[in-house]
Amino acid sequence: MGIKIRNLNFAYSETPILRNINLDVNDGEFVGIVGPTGSGKTTFALCLNGIIPHLIKGKFSGDVEVSGKNTKSFEVFDLAKSIGLIFQDPDSQIFSITVEDEIAFGLENMGLEKNEIKRRVDGVLNALKIKDLKEKETFALSQGQKQKVCMASVLAMDPEILVLDEPTSQLDFRGTKEVYRILKDMNKKGKTIIVIEHKVEWLLKYADRILVLDRGNFVLNGKPSEVFRNPKLEKIGIEIPKAFRIEKFLKKSGIKVDFEKLVRV
Amino acid sequence: MLRYKDGRSLFHKLDSRTKFFFFFSTLSLFSTNILYLSSIFVFTLFVFLANRLSFQDIKGFSKFFIIFSILLVIFQGFFYPFGKTHLLSGFPITFEGIAFGFAISLRLFTILFSLAILMLTTKQKHLLESLGNFLPKDLAFSLTTAFRFIPIFEEETKTIIISQESRGLKKRGPRRLTFYFPVIVPLFTKALERAKNLAMSVETRGFGKAKTRYNLKMKTNDWIIVLGTLIFGVLCFWLFII
């Protein structure tokens, strides 16, 4: 069922932030969203899980349907069982003292049995390879570990769709690589992944489709190899992956090469 | 900080409502009778130690409380309006003033130990749950998460001070008083931002929707503590106040 968006418009006050967005995301896709700062990426993510229009009021029009549920007619928590959103700053999401409690929080609110909660907590800890953090205190974790705990607390609720808002902005190369390995893994198991990211190299490597958001509208939408080769990209202010920069340079000098195979996993 | 400390003491196993009852009964806000306050203080201290809590756990707070109490005793000694008995002739320190300052300090320490017993032996989600019984859920949430943000706040304050100092802000000199403005403003902006994000994050995880109740079950031990606290309180009240 995926995501279906029709004529989505949103403004916090007067200035329109999202302008007439139409978009479909299929089940099992791995989608990357890029766009300059302030283009509306986070706002878009908040529209997907119902925080807009339920918690953040503003001028909202259009329809967003997630796994067949229109966000206007379902509560944020009901949508959360279909779509999990991991916010940008891990420090402002974690509130429990221990990692275990943090991950169990959503599950307890779902009204699950104690044993089922235990099983699921252990399950995600295993999947993210952070079993050793289970009893740790959350404030003492590194940024990378906090990021994973945030992911775990959302993953534990087992949503079909996972939206991540710049999940690697605080991570180094190794941490980023690990996050993408996990995402690819989840994707292979059937989860739909939507990731907002500045590090284009990683999207080129892992995503099936790239959406480019510019001033509230998706101006480009296509395969990574097409979108990242699009000449408009630089004007919008988005970095071109290294491989394609080299490719372009070689082309200018009369050498025809195809670097796509080089960069895809 | 008053963060939950794992353990197997009697109070760790109590229903959080029992602990709230204990906490409120030891507040003794209405009296300045020294004997009464001392008894409640000793009682609270006894419970504190009996549950294997140590002074180490409240170190940060006690330093502040001790300094504050000393100042309080001195201040009241000088300025207590109903003081009659001068301790040194010609010197305006009264016995009643010192006694009054001492009483208030006792009460402060009782609150400190009592709060420590509650916070150190109760998991955050249990605090949240029982607070939620008599406070609006958002307020209960703010209260229980405030403590969680203290270490992050400390960290951020340091970062902000370093960044402001590196841009030439001086801690010493004539502008010293205004030093903290450029520190406080970003700190508050960040705190507001963070509170907003946290609200969104917990909403998506169904905050306030809990169907499972974990801890709310009054057992024999709970009733014994409630009854014991009640009897002790009434007894002290009867002995020293009436």
Ligand SMILES: Nc1ncnc2c1ncn2[C@@H]1O[C@H](COP(=O)(O)OP(=O)(O)O)[C@@H](O)[C@H]1O
């Ligand atoms: N809560 C808010 N209230 C008012 N304006 C906001 C709010 N959040 C974001 N904006 C504005 O909306 C625009 C898009 O922001 P955002 O969605 O965060 O962009 P991005 O995530 O792409 O950087 C920005 O101009 C920002 O200033």
Ligand SMILES: [Mg+2]
């Ligand atoms: Mg953003």
